[in-house]
Amino acid sequence: MALDSLVPAEESEQASPATAKPDIPKRTESFVFGIPQNGLQQKEREVPLDEPPPLPSNAELAYIGKPTERYDGPAKVMGKGKYTADVNLPGMLYARLVDATIPHGRIVSIDTSAAEKLQGVRGVHVIEHVYGIAELRDSKQEAPSRYPVVRYAGQPIAGIAATSHQIADDAAKLVKVQYDEMPFVVDRSDARAEDAPMVFPGPADAAGSAGGGGGPKGVPQKGNVHGPQRKNVGDVEKGFAEADVIVEGEYFTQVQTHSALETHGFVVDWKPEEVTVYASTQGTSSVRDEFAEVFKLPKSKVRVITEYMGGGFGAKFGAGNEGVIAATLSQKAHAPVKLMLDRRQEHIVSNRPDSHQTLKIGAKRDGTLTAIHLTSYGTAGVGTGAGTAGPATNMYKCPNLLTDEYDVFVNAGPGAAFRAPGHPQGCFAFEQAIDELAVKLNMDPLTFREKIDESPARKAERQVILERTNWRNRRAAGSDSGPIKRGMGLAQSVWYRLVSMDSSCEVRVSRDGSVELMSAVQDLGTGTKTMLAIIVAEEFGIPPSSVVIRIGDTRFPIGPDSGGSVTAGSITPAARNAAYQAKQKLFAAIAPQFGTTADNLTVQNGSIAFKNDASRSYTLKQVTAKLPTAEISARATRAAEYSKERITYGGVDYVELAVDTETGRVHIEKVFGAHDCGRPINPLGVISQINGGILQGISYALFEQRIMDRNAGHMLNANLENYKILGAREVPQIDIVLVENYIAQSSTDAAGIGESAGIITLAAAIGNAFYNATGVRMRKIPMTPANVLSALGKVQEVQA
Structure with a gap:
């Protein structure tokens, strides 16, 4: 599932609900609809006959919507x-x-003879194809070779299997590779030069693949500049x-x-x-599918298991080079093989691509937007x-929009x-430009968004921000007289209702009263197991802890890949x-x-209970x-969306910070977020997701940066010592309010929160x-x- 170019549901083949067959028997039901703060209504939908009756609002339920x-x-x-x-x-x-x-x-040439002779080495494999990178449209433009061309430092060349980690490490150092070196470029700006x-x-x-990334084929390309996608x-x-x-x-x-922990x-x-x-x-299913495709196996002969997972933010969907190498070594050595990067x-x-964006926005004096023009280059x-x-x-x-998006190839990992x-890159530019437009119009930035934003959910979220934060006391820019200057800001996000029919x-x-659920969907740490237990518990009137959840195994019924906020809604x-x-x-x-009866x-x-007694x-x-x-059992698949209405989600995040204008340090003091994700199944889990997104957003805004050596072509800070991420001392006070948003699109009305949970907005809000x-x-x-002191005019900008 390619996630880099996701678009609203009605524009995406991947996201579009499966078209209901006209001969499926249906009935009409009345669903709760809307946002409680704005007043709930009833919405009629036609649903398949085997769908359960509509749920009431969370306030009327026993387990759904309860922490x-x-x-x-x-x-x-x-x-x-x-x-x-x-x-x-074993073995x-x-x-x-x-x-x-x-x-x-x-x-x-590649000489593996010394490695093969090392005692304890059981298998050596030299890679013939590198996965996860762009492919030439015309392969004849490159001289034929038995080995793949090296396009970035760290590109896998071979794999070695041994009886211990240490022996495998020692053997890898014995492999001799002779190169015919070619010119390289690792900086986006440099790569754009003719x-x-x-x-x-x-x-x-x-x-586009299970591993993410990718884009449209056949777009123009000049030199290293691929695009535009317009x-x-x-x-x-x-x-x-x-x-x-x-x-x-x-x-x-x-x-x-x-930088996932695992x-x-x-x-x-x-x-x-x-x-x-x-x-x-x-994605257990996407990994199975890629293994089956690479090794020409029937899917029924590939079993993928993910019992627990130590984090994944969008890059862990496919077999990847490491999976293919591990499988090949296992096949050669006739033994199980573990390969962890x-x-x-x-x-x-x-990695998340960088960006250089030029953004121009026009508006009338009353705030009505008239034109948006965005040109972006990223690698x-x-x-x-x-x-x-x-x-x-x-x-x-x-009414008038023009966007030109370019990819710039450099010799660095994909x-x-x-x-x-x-979206975090785009929001950093766009939501700051919206604020700048509000200043020019002499309008409060929140009021300005009230004027131009048609989202009922974000309207309710802005009201929460207005009521629960210090926004009304916001002062003019640069009001503090001392070196420590405090300010507040906000930004909004948008994400899409994306559904997998798999x-x-x-x-x-x-017979003993035990209830269990099985699905191949896996939990990447976002609380999917808990959410499923709550859903089943609500139907049977038992505590969620009494439900046994068995997921993360392709022997179970197919489940969706966990990405793009697809999981909960699917x-x-x-x-x-x-x-x-x-x-x-059972009845x-x-x-x-x-x-x-x-x-x-x-x-x-x-x-x-008995209805008549x-x-x-x-x-x-x-x-x-x-x-x-x-025992009795039932297997069900998600029905198509009940309607084709366009649905988006989003959040509004408010930030209070202090800037030390003498040292250039930015300290985030408080973040307040208001977010919606349809019907929240487990508010505690949703808030946890938002907290994580906010922390990642702060880390992205203030600390994280890949540093490449322009002369040698290597990443200089490829570790967690020199690659700075947010730590406990930088965590601010965080308060979250969830806005329930019933949309009457499925039997649960749930949606994901992983994308819009603070990660999009924080850099812009800061x-x-x-x-x-x-x-x-x-x-x-x-x-x-x-960078801060450079922006303040106190030092000359230093190139990374």
Whole structure:
């Protein structure tokens, strides 16, 4: 699933609901609709006959919408959760990659003989194809070779499997690689020059894949500049001619690496009857599919398991080079092979593209937008997917819009999808420009957004910000007289309702009263297990802790990949549908035992009750004890969206900060966020997601930056010592308010929060608060002391 170019549901083949067949029997139901703060309404929808009845609002439910502790929390804190790195199989070997030591060149020879002779080495594999990078449109433009061309330092060349980590490391150092070195370029600005070294000898495209990244094929390419990908609505020149006020500026964002706690990794056990893959992945199904495709296997012979996962922000969907190498070594050595990337390798293979954006916006004196023109250049290394136009295209209504997005190839690791691909970069520019426009119009930035924003959810969120923060006391920019200057700012986000129809669950009810759910969907740490337990618990009237959740295994019914905020909106309807159908089967099976009919039974106050006799009620265990069989089960798949209305989500985040104008230090003191994600299933989990997004957003705005050596072509800070991320001392006070938003689109009305949860807005909100504090626009991140002092005119800008 390519996440870098996601668009609203009606514009995306991946996101569009499956078209309901006209012969599916349906019924009309009335659903709760709207936002509680604005007053709830009823909306009629046609739904398939086997769908459960509509849910009331969360206030009327027992478990849905109530804060619930993580289902797997105790196992994690006690060290009982088994991550991929914890998997140890009998006879398992340990693998190590041999990486390219140059940024660009042809491989003349690879000598593995010394490595093969080292005692304990059981397998060596020299790579014939590198996955995850752009491919030449015409392969004949490159001289044929038995080895792939090296296009970035750290590109995998070979893999070695041995009986211990140390032996594998020692063997990797014995591999001798002879290169024919070629000119290289690792800086986006340098790569745009006409005489810059060519990363590819001709036009190249990166297809969208399970690993993220990619973009449209066949776009123009000149030198290293791939694009533009253009969107043109109306007439921007006419729009700017009609404008009373115009703002224009340049904005720069940096490459950010993923830095998940658990690196990419696999344990592969290749057997003729089945290949078993333990993977740190966001998509068990997508990993299975890629393994099957690469090795020409039927999907039924590939099993992927992800019991626990140590974080994934969009880069962990596919087999990847490391997975293919581990599988090949396992096949050759006839033994299980574990291959986990080290921290240096992890920094190289997964990053958010940078950007250089030129943005121009026009408006009339009353605030009406007349034109938006965005031109952006970004690098995803040897891949594509550096677009930034999402916020400018989808946040506010504007009759005239032109966006040109360019990818710039450089000799660095490929970009990968990273929470809300393209949106943090785009929002940093766009929401600051909106604030600047408000200043020129002499309008309060929040009031200005009230004028131009049609989203009812964000309207409710702005009201929360107005009521619960210090916004009304906001002072003029640069009001503080001393060296420490304080300010406040806000920014908004937009994300899309994206749904995967590959979302199925099975629910089983046993004679002893136990209830379990099974699905191949996995939990990357966002609380999917907890959410599924809540959904099933609500149907059966039992505590969520009583439901057994078995997920993360492709032997179970197919589940969606966890990315793009797809998971909650896709899998929860399938879970509820399966639980409802299992419950109906249970009622039908046991009703004769109680001298009644199935339609006379209901779940009420945690018991199975009789509709015609309030005095008769039984526990679930008492009822299931009457089952004529050992268990009953139901399997259900998510139904299509109930309507094709365009749905977006978003949030509004408010920041208070202090700027030390003598040292250049920016300290975030408080963040207040108001967010919606449809119907929140577990508010505690949703707030946790938003907290994480806010912290990542602060880290992106202030600290994180990939630093490349222009002369040697290597990443200089490919570790967690020199690659600075936010730490405990930089965490501000964070307060979150959830805005319920019922949209009547599925049997749960749930949606994801992973993309719009603070990660999009924080750099922009901090930028706006920086302006309010100092009267100076910060158009470049990260806001390091050097960059801050440069913006304040106190030091000369230092190039990274």
